[in-house]
Each structure stands twice: as C-alpha cells, then as structure tokens.
Amino acid sequence: MKIHKLWAENVRGISSRVTMELSPTGLNLVTAPNEMGKTTLAQVLDYLFQYKSSANSQDIKDLKPYGKDVGPLMGAVIEVDGQTYKIEKQWLKDKKTEVELLAPEKKALSGNAADKLIDEIFTEYLDETIWKMIQVAQANFSELLVDEYGDDQRDMLRYYLSRAVADEEGDGDESLAEKAEEQFLD
DSSP states (O other): OEEEEEEEESBTTBOSOEEEEOOSSSOOOOOOOTTSSHHHHHTHHHHHHHOOTTOOOHHHHTTSOTTOOOOOEEEEEEEETTEEEEEEEEOSSSOEEEEEEEESSOEEEEHHHHHHHHHHHHHHHOOHHHHHHHHHHHHHHHHHTOTTOOHHHHHHHHHHHHHHHHTGGGOOHHHHHHHHHHHHHO
C-alpha cells in the first residue's frame, strides 16, 4: 500500500483541515513543534481502518475538539494493487463513510458498502505485523533520530525499512528489528 495523502479536521487540537502529502516511495519523516497534529495524522489510517463512522466508543469521543459541537473528520488517499482510493470518515456528528476509486476508473461508495471495501483493503493489502511496527515506530522514532544520527545511519534504516515493506530476500520482522537496532547502537 502506498499512502499519498492524509488529512484531519476537527480532531483534538486540529480545527481547520490539516493535510500531509507523502512520498509514495521511501521513508517520510514528519517534524513539527509539539501540539501541531503529528500524532493525530499518524493515527489517521488506524482510525479509518479500525473504526466505523457509526462508532461511539470513548476513543472516538476523545477525538472531538474540546468545547466544539463538530464531528471529527479524517481521510486518506492510498494506492493498492494499481488502484487509487480516497477514503474519508466523519464520526459523532454528520456521520459518514465515503470511498472514491480515483484511478484507473472512477467509482464512489458510501455507508456500509464503503465500510466493506475498507475492511477488504485492510485485510488483503496491509501486513498487520508491519502495521503494528509502524505504530510503535511512530511513538518512539524521535528517540532514534537524535541530532547525532548521521546520514549513513538514516540511509541504512531507510534501506532496511524498504526491504521489510518489499519483503525482499525473505527478511522477517525480527531480522528488521535486529538490523535497525544494530544501526541505532552503531
């Protein structure tokens, strides 16, 4: 899966839409001051894939900005198996789930049909182990990339992450973790 774009609006401290364009190849490093929405944007796919727009759990309620009567909105443009999808969900107020196939042909789905397609994409195209590693890496990655972390180490980490995603040479997740740790300790 290639992620082209993520956005969030009316989520926690984000009131107006914040959009992040991503490079579909390689590693994307996102830096910004505290309370700018980095963690929220990193969680967009998790919410899109894991929570239906009808969800009313505490996790969803916690997305709502303090003191505002608005529905949290998140979206992404992703590419899987040569098809590009725009996925957008809104929770709590004006609930909606929409999926638009942008290429190679145009098609739009909403509601239960959109939720079903999102579930199929997650099940068929997302490696759950790497997905969990990304979530952990997001939480701890800033510790890996301290100022002294040089270009060679960054290149090596990028290399091992890209190999894990491409599943080249049968490297397993354990091998990736060992090599990343070895480079960090070096």
